[in-house]
Amino acid sequence: MKISFKFMKKLAAFVFIAVFLTLILAGCGADKVLYVYNWGEYISDGSEGTLNVEKAFEKYYYELTGEKLDIRYTTYPSNEDLYAKMSGGGAEYDVIFPSDYMVERMIAEGLLEKLNLEAVCEKYGVECLYSYIDDKCKGLYYDPTNEYSVPYTYGRVGIIYNKEVVDKADIGGWDLMWNEKYAGKILQFNNSRDAFATAHYKLGYSVNTTNKAEWQEAYDLLLAQKSIIQGYVMDEVFNKMESGEAAIAPYYAGDYFIMRRANENLGFYYPENTNIFVDAMCIPKGSRNPEIAALFINFMLSEEIAIENAKYIFYASPNSLVYNNAEYREFMGEEAMEVLYPEDLDFSGELAKNGFRNLDPETLALISSLWEDLKITGGIGTGIYIVEAVVVLAIIAGIATMTIIRKKRRAMYE
């Protein structure tokens, strides 16, 4: 027993060593590793004949320095997921893509590294492309000195509707999402913050209010809407709008153009007050290769790469190399350029007024509790509980009788 225990310890040690060796060896073949952590479907990845930006950067870096670089690319579904990873520590990333309010929070909590783009570009002897970023996207509230972030994309939420179903007279505001004429054809965000925002905009309140009564009022509005809602969805919105299953859905302007490629009957408009966001490229504290990360960010701004990305994700790019490019403008079409790049938009004012901001824990708890209430209310009906009770009793009774019969039989023969 003693020997075998020792043996087990050895074996366990061996297994651990083997695991670590594999992990280390996996990194072999490359001199440096760059960890990129992005939203899903948020970079041109080589699918369907597009350019693979990761591979392109690896090649670019090799030509520049003679060192082999390996990009490890992973994705996250929400700012909150990203924040949880970053604040938990232990995670190792070099480039991340948080949205405006999350950049603000991460700067405040000391989770971001200064970029030093100019210095890095000088060191590598490449042109610093930051100056091509649209001025309206610089110096925004979340990073007034532009030291921590480079904007990657921006966009606004609008309402996508099916022209065959929705009357022209009904479109225009948030009211369309509460219009009983289209009961069973309306989709809502399956995400508390975005869903509550639609109600807040309709009511004319700030989406960042800390007034409990205003949250309650938004809740009442969402509850009233629930009976005419087809479902609460996120990514499924593509399928449901493209197939005509649903006729009205709030979503991001860029995604509308992806849906319209599959269904020409779709239309889109911005309600008067609507959500606006900027997603930015940042380097988190603890990055092992902040200089390569900065070089990567600069690379993402270069004309060819930025256009490939903008074409792939269909969101507006703050990079003038992109939106002034004739070929890109033609690819997007006039309507898309008008919708995605509205000229008369007061960008910083709109972002400050209608963008999401960090909320205090108390308000966040209130939102999540109201959201749970919303989902539970109306539930699945009480009749079904009776069915359940009957079924459970039937199963238990059935099995119990069977066991009793069996025991009796056995007793008889023993």
Next chain:
Amino acid sequence: MNGKRSFLQCAAAAPHIVWSVLFIIAPLIFVVYYSFTDSEGNFTLDNIKSIFNEKYIVIFLNSLTLAVIATFICLIIAYPLAYIFSRMRERWQKVFILLTILPLWMNFLITTYSWMTLLEDTGVINTILRKIGLHPIHMINTPGAVVVGMVFCFLPYMILPIYSVMAGLDEQLIEAAADLGCNSFKILTKVIMPLSVSGVISGITMVFVPSISTFFISQKLGGGTFRLIGDTIEGYFTGTSINYNVGASLSLILMIIILISMAIMNRYTDTEDTKGRPML
């Protein structure tokens, strides 16, 4: 066997032990740790207490209801099927068992998405109904659609254990019962059913446990219009309101509920008298 384990036995068990510790024991410890601490890591019972309010009880009831109904439907479908399979010629048995396992080769997510396409108002089924002049039925985003999804995804887990018990039944017992004057109904109720209980129990467990904790099926086929416990836990770990502590407490309570249900089920199993053992 003298109780001591040989090197070989230990060596064979080592990967499993390492695996269990890393991926079963350690996560369980985390779940318990988070359940009993607050966001700063101090001991607290508030998470557990907060679960015992009306809101979460309704959620648990919803999950329990749908899981029980799905399990029951699986049982009703699977039991006769398993019996029919087990009485077939061996060659046909193999074919039909293969057909049973076939859906498991497909990923769950893909299966669920396919059901979305089938059940939607403009989906395959309703299009056919409309084409042949019948009134379309609204199915998607209802609890019924979720139950259909669960039944489809988990049915093989009910058929297989029951089948394996039935295939191991001694044919002579049935012949003996017939010789002693049982008609086929009595053979079924007095011989086959009691002898297949163990298969039924493991089938029920294998369908009930994934059904009660599913979140993907309910989100896609239920359209997010009602809450199940799996959705709620998922929301606490990935949503806008991340709260590992409450999420972990919910998981803990869910585990306890599952353990209790299994304990109740196991009271009715006597493993000693079945020839065909349950598969798992």
